[in-house]
Amino acid sequence: xxxxxxxxxxxxxxxxxxxxxxxxxxxxxxxxxxxxxxxxxxxxxxxxxxxxxxxxxxxxxxxxxxxxxxxxxxxxxxxxxxxxxxxxxxxxxxxxxxxxxxxxxxxxxxxxxxxxxxxxxxxxxxxxxxxxxxxxxxxxxxxxxxxxxxxxxxxxxxxxxxxxxxxxxxxxxxxxxxxxxxxxxxxxxxxxxxxxxxxxxxxxxxxxxxxxxxxxxxxxxxxxxxxxxxxxxxxxxxxxxxxxxxxxxxxxxxxxxxxxxxxxxx
Numbered sequence: 001x002x003x004x005x006x007x008x009x010x011x012x013x014x015x016x017x018x019x020x021x022x023x024x025x026x027x028x029x030x031x032x033x034x035x036x037x038x039x040x041x042x043x044x045x046x047x048x049x050x051x052x053x054x055x056x057x058x059x060x061x062x063x064x065x066x067x068x069x070x071x072x073x074x075x076x077x078x079x080x081x082x083x084x085x086x087x088x089x090x091x092x093x094x095x096x097x098x099x100x101x102x103x104x105x106x107x108x109x110x111x112x113x114x115x116x117x118x119x120x121x122x123x124x125x126x127x128x129x130x131x132x133x134x135x136x137x138x139x140x141x142x143x144x145x146x147x148x149x150x151x152x153x154x155x156x157x158x159x160x161x162x163x164x165x166x167x168x169x170x171x172x173x174x175x176x177x178x179x180x181x182x183x184x185x186x187x188x189x190x191x192x193x194x195x196x197x198x199x200x201x202x203x204x205x206x207x208x209x210x211x212x213x214x215x216x217x218x219x220x221x222x223x224x225x226x227x228x229x230x231x232x233x234x235x236x237x238x239x240x241x242x243x244x245x246x247x248x249x250x251x252x253x254x255x256x257x258x259x260x261x262x263x264x265x266x
Contacts, residue, residue, distance in 0.1 A: 022171065107135075
């Protein structure tokens with residue numbers, strides 16, 4: 001099974017990143033496409049660890065509770081039916097915090113089992129929970145390559161450092177992991193991101209109306225312009241490379257760049 005990659009997704013953590021980064025900008029009507037996440041990492045098999053929210057809310061009727069749980073069950077069943085994807089359930093503890101239980105244990109057991117049985121050559125962990133550092137260290141010592149995908153703003157850097165490689169989950173990655181209709185164009189929903197390499201100057205600076213500013217804590221150069229109904233934002237990430245973002249909605253494009261890169265000043 002040379003080259004097999006297994007993907008282990010901490011569902012609660014991914015949902016939290018989605019709510020913080022994606023929902024304020026694009027709303028909560030979109031669903032995560034787990035096959036798209038598998039394709040990002042070239043994974044042959046994926047495990048999603050999550051739980052049903054079957055704890056009654058204040059003032060919730062029996063009928064409303066049943067309908068809400070059935071909707072969640074249908075959602076998880078649809079994920080479980082995807083080729084190569086398996087949903088593993090913990091449970092939600094009652095109380096104000098409504099913490100997930102058994103999810104972490106299931107994930108750890110599965111990662112260790114597949115590593116020690118040599119079912120995979122690489123494990124990708126989507127989580128920022130520092131509690132997973134010991135299992136990452138263990139399977140690294142076993143010889144399995146490990147990558148951690150997380151948001152550094154609310155994830156554990158010691159966990160990421162324990163892995164062989166890491167990937168930052170940002171707003172651009174989340175937009176690529178959203179489920180759309182088969183023939184729908186993602187660029188109508190989200191800004192398109194591109195990398196321009198070996199540039200001696202901003203690739204859009206000659207477009208009429210070009211405006212220049214600074215973005216993020218490192219005060220990177222940013223350019224903004226409009227052409228044929230599309231807005232272009234370009235960020236100089238080093239001496240010769242630029243990232244560009246394109247969208248028809250100027251305000252949403254600038255919000256997107258702010259989430260991706262930091263505060264913009266003109």
